[in-house]
Amino acid sequence: MSTRKASLTDKQTKNGTSKYVLERCASVNEYYDIAFKVMLLGDSAVGKTCILVRFKDGAFLGGNFIATVGIDFRNKVVDVDNLKVKLQIWDTAGQERFRSVTHAYYRDAQALLLLYDITNKPSFENIRAWLTETHEYAQKDVVIMLLGNKSDMAAERVVKTEEGEKLAKEYGVPFMETSAKTGVNVELAFLAIAKELKHRATEQPNEPKFQIHDYIESQKHKSGCCGLK
Ligand SMILES: Nc1nc2c(ncn2[C@@H]2O[C@H](COP(=O)(O)OP(=O)(O)OP(=O)(O)O)[C@@H](O)[C@H]2O)c(=O)[nH]1
Numbered sequence: 001m002s003t004r005k006a007s008l009t010d011k012q013t014k015n016g017t018s019k020y021v022l023e024r025c026a027s028v029n030e031y032y033d034i035a036f037k038v039m040l041l042g043d044s045a046v047g048k049t050c051i052l053v054r055f056k057d058g059a060f061l062g063g064n065f066i067a068t069v070g071i072d073f074r075n076k077v078v079d080v081d082n083l084k085v086k087l088q089i090w091d092t093a094g095q096e097r098f099r100s101v102t103h104a105y106y107r108d109a110q111a112l113l114l115l116y117d118i119t120n121k122p123s124f125e126n127i128r129a130w131l132t133e134t135h136e137y138a139q140k141d142v143v144i145m146l147l148g149n150k151s152d153m154a155a156e157r158v159v160k161t162e163e164g165e166k167l168a169k170e171y172g173v174p175f176m177e178t179s180a181k182t183g184v185n186v187e188l189a190f191l192a193i194a195k196e197l198k199h200r201a202t203e204q205p206n207e208p209k210f211q212i213h214d215y216i217e218s219q220k221h222k223s224g225c226c227g228l229k
Pocket residue numbers: 042043044045046047048049050051061062063064065066067068069092093094095149150151152153178179180181182
């Protein structure tokens with residue numbers, strides 16, 4: 001069991017991360033125009049922490065698996081259409097015994113990344129239960145994305161890409177397979193979420209609506225670990 005501790009205080013959750021913050025803000029030397037909260041959800045060991053570390057630091061946390069205790073978060077600022085968008089990304093513990101802790105944080109999240117492991121069938125089968133939880137605890141208009149992680153482990157795959165696509169279609173949510181190990185589609189997943197949230201927050205009545213599904217389809221497989229524009 002890890003020594004990682006729940007580090008998100010009430011004060012931190014309220015610090016410059018309200019839904020539509022549009023003035024320029026500085027937080028620990030990071031300037032941003034608008035801020036959103038994103039939560040990573042899914043069974044234990046599907047790779048939530050690794051996806052976050054890959055996105056934030058461009059590295060892979062290999063070696064011994066250390067389960068997250070409670071909830072933790074990291075910030076990353078990305079550029080979307082000349083705006084600096086800060087994503088405050090909450091990494092939750094997948095283990096059942098921490099569920100009541102994480103439920104309390106759903107309400108403030110504007111987006112949820114729901115992960116399963118393509119080499120672990122139960123983690124995929126549990127996605128329906130995760131979706132039920134999100135409907136119970138999250139905001140009605142929360143943006144949800146389904147991610148099939150560990151796509152680098154082709155030999156151990158037990159969940160077909162088409163099964164992920166089918167489930168995502170059933171729930172009307174965007175889907176892609178990712179690998180925290182190789183970086184495939186990791187930046188794309190977060191960037192698509194940032195774009196969707198930014199467009200929702202700044203949308204003008206006569207502007208065409210941002211189509212997250214179309215954006216993802218046009219960008220899939222282009223993104224490795226770095227450099228997606
Ligand atoms: N091959 C491969 N291994 C991965 C990938 N992502 C995560 N792992 C491994 O899977 C294990 C679990 O990863 P974590 O990121 O700690 O899982 P988690 O979902 O945060 O787990 P909890 O904290 O218990 O909720 C670790 O041993 C990682 O090295 C991936 O994309 N490919």
